[in-house]
Amino acid sequence: xxxxxxxxxxxxxxxxxxxxxxxxxxxxxxxxxxxxxxxxxxxxxxxxxxxxxxxxxxxxxxxxxxxxxxxxxxxxxxxxxxxxxxxxxxxxxxxxxxxxxxxxxxxxxxxxxxxxxxxxxxxxxxx
Amino acid sequence: xxxxxxxxxxxxxxxxxxxxxxxxxxxxxxxxxxxxxxxxxxxxxxxxxxxxxxxxxxxxxxxxxxxxxxxxxxxxxxxxxxxxxxxxxxxxxxxxxxxxxxxxxxxxxxxxxxxxxxxxxxxxxxxxxxxxxxxxxxxxxxxxxxxxxxxxxxxxxxxxxxxxxxxxxxxxxxxxxxxxxxxxxxxxxxxxxxxxxxxxxxxxxxxxxxxxxxxxxxxxxxxxxxxxxxxxxxxxxxxxxxxxxxxxxxxxxxxxxxxxxxxxxxxxxxxxxxxxxxxxxxxxxxxxxxxxxxxxxxxxxxxxxxxxxxxxxxxxxxxxxxxxxxxxxxxxxxxxxxxxxxxxxxxxxxxxxxxxxxxxxxxxxxxxxx
Numbered sequence: 001x002x003x004x005x006x007x008x009x010x011x012x013x014x015x016x017x018x019x020x021x022x023x024x025x026x027x028x029x030x031x032x033x034x035x036x037x038x039x040x041x042x043x044x045x046x047x048x049x050x051x052x053x054x055x056x057x058x059x060x061x062x063x064x065x066x067x068x069x070x071x072x073x074x075x076x077x078x079x080x081x082x083x084x085x086x087x088x089x090x091x092x093x094x095x096x097x098x099x100x101x102x103x104x105x106x107x108x109x110x111x112x113x114x115x116x117x118x119x120x121x122x123x124x125x126x127x
Numbered sequence: 128x129x130x131x132x133x134x135x136x137x138x139x140x141x142x143x144x145x146x147x148x149x150x151x152x153x154x155x156x157x158x159x160x161x162x163x164x165x166x167x168x169x170x171x172x173x174x175x176x177x178x179x180x181x182x183x184x185x186x187x188x189x190x191x192x193x194x195x196x197x198x199x200x201x202x203x204x205x206x207x208x209x210x211x212x213x214x215x216x217x218x219x220x221x222x223x224x225x226x227x228x229x230x231x232x233x234x235x236x237x238x239x240x241x242x243x244x245x246x247x248x249x250x251x252x253x254x255x256x257x258x259x260x261x262x263x264x265x266x267x268x269x270x271x272x273x274x275x276x277x278x279x280x281x282x283x284x285x286x287x288x289x290x291x292x293x294x295x296x297x298x299x300x301x302x303x304x305x306x307x308x309x310x311x312x313x314x315x316x317x318x319x320x321x322x323x324x325x326x327x328x329x330x331x332x333x334x335x336x337x338x339x340x341x342x343x344x345x346x347x348x349x350x351x352x353x354x355x356x357x358x359x360x361x362x363x364x365x366x367x368x369x370x371x372x373x374x375x376x377x378x379x380x381x382x383x384x385x386x387x388x389x390x391x392x393x394x395x396x397x398x399x400x401x402x403x404x405x406x407x408x409x410x411x412x413x414x415x416x417x418x419x420x421x422x423x424x425x426x427x428x429x430x431x432x433x434x435x436x437x438x439x440x441x442x443x444x445x446x447x448x449x450x451x452x453x454x455x456x457x458x459x460x461x462x463x464x465x466x467x468x469x470x471x472x473x474x475x476x477x478x479x480x481x482x483x484x485x486x487x488x489x490x491x492x493x494x495x496x497x
């Protein structure tokens with residue numbers, strides 16, 4: 001599985017890319033592989049306030065609906081509208097064009113609880 | 128967990144082929160290899176091969192076999208000639224469905240029943256409980272393997288695998304043949320709506336035949352297929368799945384399967400209730416639903432609303448890869464069964480529009496009736 005070096009990871013298989021006080025979030029290559037063909041993404045509403053670990057949206061494959069959890073605390077600032085017409089972007093480019101939402105980080109957002117690429121690789125047993 | 132799951136003779140091969148193994152009705156089965164949608168399209172456009180070794184093979188023989196089966200199955204067994212099969216149902220005393228199955232006449236006093244994997248024990252117990260003189264049951268489910276080869280190109284593949292016989296079985300026929308590798312039973316049946324075959328062979332020949340069929344069909348686009356697309360394919364053509372769309376509390380008349388019920392043939396278990404329903408009409412009927420626009424894929428047990436009143440729940444649902452929209456089935460009150468009736472599905476607290484449809488919701492190019 002592809003585990004980019006510039007990302008942080010939640011144990012529930014979401015990734016986070018931080019740029020200043022904005023964090024872009026998606027699901028990992030491992031997660032999309034486990035889910036198989038993504039056919040629908042229920043995007044969160046812009047302005048939604050979430051805590052770390054809180055269920056925020058749903059990704060559906062042919063076989064199942066899976067909850068997605070916010071890796072950290074903040075307010076939803078943007079969502080990836082492209083997923084509405086092409087949900088399979090999550091399969092083809094999970095860490096890039098398949099991003100799901102952007103959070104404006106809360107002042108108390110603590111990213112230190114997230115995993116480094118090496119720690120996430122260890123979780124997947126591919127260290 | 129694995130220890131209590133049953134494995135088909137192809138279990139190791141599935142893993143080698145990249146099959147993603149899941150639990151299904153007590154069996155470890157591949158849900159997909161390359162992807163459900165890709166495999167679905169392969170069956171609609173070329174061909175796919177499915178492991179159906181988990182299904183049950185029960186042989187019924189003896190001078191009274193025909194009469195026995197006609198008293199316990201809804202279709203008319205006496206209409207079958209040697210080498211012919213029919214879709215049929217086994218009902219409880221209240222007319223509810225125990226199982227749906229295929230019944231083939233192999234010779235005048237020998238029948239093969241192909242039953243759902245999760246129902247083998249229950250079916251055999253029910254048959255045993257009603258067994259009379261002059262009938263012998265033989266549950267050979269463990270010693271047979273089965274594949275389904277489905278899709279518009281399946282006939283060429285099956286023909287070559289059988290050494291190009293002068294004639295292939297026609298729809299619902301079954302061919303019993305001795306191949307160099309052993310006995311093979313091939314029927315022209317399936318669960319996808321496409322032209323297709325079901326291929327039964329001794330379990331110890333399973334790997335040989337699977338690899339042979341795949342190597343013959345590969346160039347034409349034959350791919351191994353999992354249970355995931357088996358479900359989307361059957362749902363598009365409105366074939367019911369026992370345990371979801373069929374149940375002991377619903378009759379075949381409610382399920383829209385009256386074509387396979389021969390009330391005039393004489394007594395059979397469940398017939399009294401069906402006669403009563405036929406006389407008075409049923410309260411509900413299993414209908415198709417097609418979602419409108421981009422919606423989450425419907426799944427089973429989603430509540431259906433009509434004018435703000437909850438009227439039913441879905442029995443099956445999925446994205447339809449062929450229609451590229453959500454589809455479902457549900458037992459709707461008779462007043463809402465007119466195709467085109469507008470309803471709404473509740474999905475995680477939000478309502479999404481759907482239209483009532485006849486079954487099938489999708490008609491394949493090589494359409495075949497059950």
